[in-house]
Amino acid sequence: MGKIFKFLFAAIVGLGALAAIATRVPAVQDRLFDKALEKAIAPRGAALLEADGLAVFICGTGSPLPSAKRAQTCTAVFAGGKFFLVDSGTGSWENVQAAGIPGDRLAGVFLTHLHSDHIGDIGEADLGSWVAGRPGRLSVLGPTGTERIVNGLNEEFALDHAYRTAHHGKAIAEPRTAGLEATVFAGDETMTVFDKDGLKITAFPVKHDPVKPAVGYRFEYAGRSVVISGDTAYSTSLIDAARGADVLIHEAQANHMVARMREAAAKAGNARLATVLGDIPSYHTSPVEAAKAANEAGVDWLVLTHFTPAPDNPVAKRIFMRGVSAVRKSNVKMAEDRMTIMLPAEGGVRFGRY
Ligand SMILES: [Zn+2]
Numbered sequence: 001m002g003k004i005f006k007f008l009f010a011a012i013v014g015l016g017a018l019a020a021i022a023t024r025v026p027a028v029q030d031r032l033f034d035k036a037l038e039k040a041i042a043p044r045g046a047a048l049l050e051a052d053g054l055a056v057f058i059c060g061t062g063s064p065l066p067s068a069k070r071a072q073t074c075t076a077v078f079a080g081g082k083f084f085l086v087d088s089g090t091g092s093w094e095n096v097q098a099a100g101i102p103g104d105r106l107a108g109v110f111l112t113h114l115h116s117d118h119i120g121d122i123g124e125a126d127l128g129s130w131v132a133g134r135p136g137r138l139s140v141l142g143p144t145g146t147e148r149i150v151n152g153l154n155e156e157f158a159l160d161h162a163y164r165t166a167h168h169g170k171a172i173a174e175p176r177t178a179g180l181e182a183t184v185f186a187g188d189e190t191m192t193v194f195d196k197d198g199l200k201i202t203a204f205p206v207k208h209d210p211v212k213p214a215v216g217y218r219f220e221y222a223g224r225s226v227v228i229s230g231d232t233a234y235s236t237s238l239i240d241a242a243r244g245a246d247v248l249i250h251e252a253q254a255n256h257m258v259a260r261m262r263e264a265a266a267k268a269g270n271a272r273l274a275t276v277l278g279d280i281p282s283y284h285t286s287p288v289e290a291a292k293a294a295n296e297a298g299v300d301w302l303v304l305t306h307f308t309p310a311p312d313n314p315v316a317k318r319i320f321m322r323g324v325s326a327v328r329k330s331n332v333k334m335a336e337d338r339m340t341i342m343l344p345a346e347g348g349v350r351f352g353r354y
């Protein structure tokens with residue numbers, strides 16, 4: 001036995017050494033690089049576009065509090081071979097690209113409100129979908145104020161667009177389809193903001209004072225429904241809008257953690273941070289309140305996102321979710337960046353990851 005063990009050990013060490021030497025050979029390096037490229041370039045996100053019901057790709061689960069594991073807020077909803085972003089927080093377009101989702105199928109960006117953590121990547125989404133062959137200007141739909149964001153970004157990226165056209169030519173970077181186009185609605189009452197090819201999108205007001213207007217969205221397609229809360233304190237208008245939905249994607253802020261963070265900041269003499277941490281509980285929803293809202297609305301699944309603070313390890317996750325299971329025993333998920341949610345027309349909800 002001892003001899004066999006020694007032989008196996010020597011063989012494994014030998015193979016390891018051979019592999020280490022092989023990766024120094026340029027031809028082997030190129031082969032490995034080509035293999036990785038094959039995988040990276042294949043349109044893996046295509047399954048989302050081929051779904052016969054609704055599909056969701058979580059492109060960002062963070063908030064203004066930083067996390068190395070999360071882009072800022074973004075949710076992509078797929079229906080009928082195209083997709084919409086709901087918010088486009090910093091870093092989120094990279095997730096869309098890393099998942100291999102064809103950018104030319106981006107049909108529009110819906111904004112819930114105009115806080116920085118929801119709008120930071122609109123310029124990246126514009127550029128990425130434009131050079132991917134988007135057929136027109138990128139539609140940005142949102143409550144009053146959206147026109148200012150769109151005008152500002154069009155000005156910000158005007159030179160970039162011109163450079164791309166000069167460099168790549170009109171076949172790749174067509175000036176007619178560059179940039180953004182705003183569609184603005186009041187956002188102070190529930191209204192249908194999109195109704196085409198069987199997809200209906202309703203905007204409804206939520207409570208995020210002093211940010212006004214602030215809305216959430218309900219997507220309905222092929223008998224399936226997904227509701228996105230936007231940023232809100234516990235809100236009865238959200239509960240009304242989410243009634244009977246298959247999936248409610250709700251923001252979550254663990255106020256019991258924020259309170260401890262505030263104490264720690266005060267103890268460390270950082271009065272400025274302590275003040276900010278004291279201001280934020282009033283306009284977000286705790287995980288327990290989100291669970292109550294999901295129960296009252298009678299939704300099938302509750303998916304938490306827009307985490308404050310970001311629960312990036314198992315202990316932090318447990319602390320974050322404290323008290324939730326007492327309110328809602330099952331069908332609660334914490335979103336992660338690049339999570340997928342499939343809602344096929346025949347029914348059921350399946351979670352995965354790209
Ligand atoms: Zn906000």
Ligand SMILES: [Zn+2]
Nearest residue numbers: 063115117231
């Ligand atoms: Zn936010």
